[in-house]
Amino acid sequence: MVRFADLAETFHLPVVYLMDCPGFMIGLEAEKAATIRHGVPAMAAVNQTTVPWCTIIVRNAFGVAGVVHQPADRYSMRYAWPSAYWGSLPLEGGIEAAYRADIDAADDPQAKLKEIEDRLNKLRSPFRSAEKKSGSRRSSTRARTRSLLCEFVRLAEPIRTPGPATNMTIRP
Numbered sequence: 001m002v003r004f005a006d007l008a009e010t011f012h013l014p015v016v017y018l019m020d021c022p023g024f025m026i027g028l029e030a031e032k033a034a035t036i037r038h039g040v041p042a043m044a045a046v047n048q049t050t051v052p053w054c055t056i057i058v059r060n061a062f063g064v065a066g067v068v069h070q071p072a073d074r075y076s077m078r079y080a081w082p083s084a085y086w087g088s089l090p091l092e093g094g095i096e097a098a099y100r101a102d103i104d105a106a107d108d109p110q111a112k113l114k115e116i117e118d119r120l121n122k123l124r125s126p127f128r129s130a131e132k133k134s135g136s137r138r139s140s141t142r143a144r145t146r147s148l149l150c151e152f153v154r155l156a157e158p159i160r161t162p163g164p165a166t167n168m169t170i171r172p
Contacts, residue, residue, distance in 0.1 A: 001042035002171075005049050009165045014052040014156040016149060017070070023063030036064075043068040044171040052076065052156035056145060061086035077152050081142055095120065 008015050024035050046068050053076035055069045066086060070076035096103065099116050106112035
């Protein structure tokens with residue numbers, strides 16, 4: 001990701017990012033492998049770019065890694081396919097931990113788990129975010145993606161700046 005972001009920045013190339021990022025793994029093995037230590041330079045590289053970004057969230061966007069799908073301090077275009085899900089953490093595995101007391105107290109723990117999953121799945125729908133018009137995120141169909149990317153290219157072309165890359169600074 002660092003090389004990709006640096007290449008785009010060096011040659012002033014707009015970025016189209018088809019995103020499926022389940023996030024950084026957590027836990028003892030991830031800590032031993034220094035997952036976040038290796039991921040932070042990629043996050044910094046993305047945030048240091050000055051080129052236009054268009055992200056299409058095709059599936060997952062979770063956690064800290066899922067947030068870095070475009071530079072944080074300026075406008076970029078974002079779209080989401082109906083297959084997209086995002087949030088702080090994936091629901092799978094987290095529900096049992098967060099709702100342990102409710103599940104254990106239920107007469108039918110499996111039914112209670114299913115009820116909670118159904119309720120939370122409705123909250124993470126891309127259609128819900130599109131209806132609220134949250135930021136620049138809009139829902140898009142796969143068939144419409146090409147026309148959206150053509151629109152992005154038309155908008156990005158006049159704002160590209162020639163010359164050497166100026167924003168590539170020290171990274172963590």
